[in-house]
Amino acid sequence: AQSVTQLDSHVSVSEGTPVLLRCNYSSSYSPSLFWYVQHPNKGLQLLLKYTSAATLVKGINGFEAEFKKSETSFHLTKPSAHMSDAAEYFCVVGPSDMEYGNKLVFGAGTILRVKS
């Protein structure tokens, strides 16, 4: 079984300061991990994904995440927030091997607010 916990429902940062969105996962087998962003009334856009290659994953728009197996974490970071980063972010876990199916499990989401 797999589950995801996003530790903060809301995060507020000032423009130009670092962003940290926290995510812990649980999986009984080797996982694939994703971060998606959703702007209001829009679909999901993939920011980055981890699929058992490099543990530090770089994504679009300056975001990156580090897979830490010992901590079962996959936190999303960005060095400098931009106003356009304001949105809801979802941490998602899925299987890395088709043997375990193909369902994704979504975290509850973290709303990022960027102050000017």
Add this chain to the structure above:
Amino acid sequence: GAVVSQHPSWVICKSGTSVKIECRSLDFQATTMFWYRQFPKQSLMLMATSNEGSKATYEQGVEKDKFLINHASLTLSTLTVTSAHPEDSSFYICSARGTGDSYNEQFFGPGTRLTVL
């Protein structure tokens, strides 16, 4: 590549009517598609998994007779909300499973906002 579209993007209907939502993979063939619903200020919840040419697999608590899913081709899956009621109002999002190296990834459509009056 790997673009998924949905139609319509929003729909308003009267209670008791049926609404069909289309999900298309535009530049790849999708043997598996997924349907999610998202209530306001909540996360996405998987409703069903749709495999081309076979019956959909519904998640626990999702009424298969109310949410009819058809995946008749490798690029199209449809979700029909039958006899819609106000509690069915939600944001419905589909996704298509990737192929090859992207097998573990799902590509999401832009969503359909359904409002039932």
